[in-house]
Amino acid sequence: MPVRPLLVAIAIVAISFPSLPAQPPPLPAPIPSDPAAADGGPEVLARGPLHEAFAATAEQPTPAEIAPKEPPRAIDELPPDQKPEGNNVQWIPGYWEWDAERTDFVWISGFWRAPPPNHAWVPGSWHAAAGGFQRTSGFWKLQQANQPAAQEVEYLPAPPANIDTGPVTPAPNASSIYVSGSWVWRGRYVWRPGFWAPYQPNWVWVPAHYRWTPIGYVFTEGYWDYPLANRGLLFTPVYFGNRTFAAGYVYTPNYVVAEPVLMGAMFVRRGYGGYYFGDYYGAPYAQAYVPWCAPGLRGAVTIVPARGWRYDPLWSYYSVAYRGSPQWNASVTALYVGRYQGTIAVPPRTLVLQNQVILRTANVRPGFNVAASFTLANNAVMVNNVNVSQHVMVAPLSVAARLQPAVRFHPIAVSVRQAEMQHAMRMREAAVVRHRVEAEALRGRGPGAIHEPVRLKVEVPHAAVHAAAVEERHRPPVAPVHPMVERRIAPKNAPRPKGPHKKD
Numbered sequence: 001m002p003v004r005p006l007l008v009a010i011a012i013v014a015i016s017f018p019s020l021p022a023q024p025p026p027l028p029a030p031i032p033s034d035p036a037a038a039d040g041g042p043e044v045l046a047r048g049p050l051h052e053a054f055a056a057t058a059e060q061p062t063p064a065e066i067a068p069k070e071p072p073r074a075i076d077e078l079p080p081d082q083k084p085e086g087n088n089v090q091w092i093p094g095y096w097e098w099d100a101e102r103t104d105f106v107w108i109s110g111f112w113r114a115p116p117p118n119h120a121w122v123p124g125s126w127h128a129a130a131g132g133f134q135r136t137s138g139f140w141k142l143q144q145a146n147q148p149a150a151q152e153v154e155y156l157p158a159p160p161a162n163i164d165t166g167p168v169t170p171a172p173n174a175s176s177i178y179v180s181g182s183w184v185w186r187g188r189y190v191w192r193p194g195f196w197a198p199y200q201p202n203w204v205w206v207p208a209h210y211r212w213t214p215i216g217y218v219f220t221e222g223y224w225d226y227p228l229a230n231r232g233l234l235f236t237p238v239y240f241g242n243r244t245f246a247a248g249y250v251y252t253p254n255y256v257v258a259e260p261v262l263m264g265a266m267f268v269r270r271g272y273g274g275y276y277f278g279d280y281y282g283a284p285y286a287q288a289y290v291p292w293c294a295p296g297l298r299g300a301v302t303i304v305p306a307r308g309w310r311y312d313p314l315w316s317y318y319s320v321a322y323r324g325s326p327q328w329n330a331s332v333t334a335l336y337v338g339r340y341q342g343t344i345a346v347p348p349r350t351l352v353l354q355n356q357v358i359l360r361t362a363n364v365r366p367g368f369n370v371a372a373s374f375t376l377a378n379n380a381v382m383v384n385n386v387n388v389s390q391h392v393m394v395a396p397l398s399v400a401a402r403l404q405p406a407v408r409f410h411p412i413a414v415s416v417r418q419a420e421m422q423h424a425m426r427m428r429e430a431a432v433v434r435h436r437v438e439a440e441a442l443r444g445r446g447p448g449a450i451h452e453p454v455r456l457k458v459e460v461p462h463a464a465v466h467a468a469a470v471e472e473r474h475r476p477p478v479a480p481v482h483p484m485v486e487r488r489i490a491p492k493n494a495p496r497p498k499g500p501h502k503k504d
């Protein structure tokens with residue numbers, strides 16, 4: 001089920017976004033930690049990366065940034081005692097992510113995920129690199145029936161820069177989605193142009209994309225995934241100011257990203273293939289973060305065209321899913337523009353700050369139990385009969401059912417939680433094996449110094465293989481068929497595809 005509309009209406013004004021540079025742009029200056037978490041936390045964050053297994057962009061990634069210090073040992077997680085319904089819903093473990101603003105690591109909490117049909121998660125890991133440590137991201141791998149645990153993954157030379165500039169023809173009808181073009185390997189790189197495809201209710205088409213690794217780039221062909229509300233239950237990042245964890249320390253996430261307002265504060269970080277949520281508004285972030293709904297801001301804002309950045313797979317789906325509700329598009333646009341211009345408050349950055357803002361907005365006394373008071377009225381989040389939707393980025397698991405009524409939750413036994421924890425540990429072990437295999441293949445080569453494909457055996461945990469199987473009633477639609485023959489273009493100094501291009 002698509003996310004619920006954001007009910008905000010303000011005047012629309014003009015702002016501009018810079019074009020995509022050749023390298024990922026610099027981040028703003030470091031920010032201090034929340035004083036409320038000085039005791040070591042964990043500090044619940046209301047901004048940061050979405051877990052890479054929850055959603056990833058289709059833009060072409062660059063090598064991951066270098067962290068100047070080694071990440072701590074991965075935290076053991078015991079999943080919470082509530083789980084979304086679904087036989088294939090699994091716990092995807094969390095990981096450390098370098099936060100350049102904080103100049104420290106934050107923990108991206110594990111979460112419940114209904115995997116894309118017929119796909120298994122191949123987790124990423126950290127490794128030593130020149131100047132520090134670097135993270136290799138995970139990816140969703142097509143999982144054929146009865147495949148062994150160790151499966152071949154193809155690593156390709158670096159693809160050329162994406163040259164997709166958007167549709168070259170108008171949409172055939174109002175229910176068409178645009179599928180972006182991509183480079184594909186056919187003994188060399190050839191360009192496969194973008195095209196229009198039929199919209200499929202409750203199915204998001206994730207277009208073909210690449211993920212960077214030290215040995216080469218992993219290509220993932222396009223596949224169907226669920227709308228965000230049906231992908232599972234996403235938990236918030238947390239920050240540990242003091243990481244002297246006692247022996248046997250186990251963390252259980254308890255705060256979720258509030259899905260009703262996620263659409264009003266979601267960004268693409270340029271060059272890293274990931275979505276971020278929360279306060280990435282304002283001039284310091286304009287070079288590095290682009291609103292996910294940037295295509296829909298045309299006419300409301302001035303956008304400088306940039307290769308590969310006008311398209312977003314989630315926007316391609318939601319803008320068509322809500323085609324019968326023009327107010328949805330207008331409210332998303334108005335919210336972003338208002339936050340950029342300062343007429344609407346930006347989201348708070350931590351749970352502590354969020355509760356402080358809600359107390360003031362709802363005019364309630366300090367000590368009031370904000371978390372227990374969330375209610376829904378006309379798709380708005382209410383506290384003390386006051387609409388606080390604009391300020392709620394995270395919420396406790398205990399009220400998740402109220403904020404996401406389309407998702408059914410059920411309690412699970414301790415034994416089930418422990419089994420999921422063991423599965424997550426095996427998944428982390430598989431990530432270590434993957435790193436070892438990639439490092440061995442890299443021996444004697446420079447990072448990314450391959451000119452022909454390299455095939456390596458990568459382990460996929462049995463539980464992930466099992467979860468990839470899909471029941472007949474949940475089988476996805478047939479993949480959209482490209483209407484054109486692939487256009488063969490030399491990989492070096494490739495010109496743009498000939499023909500007219502849509503311009504802003």
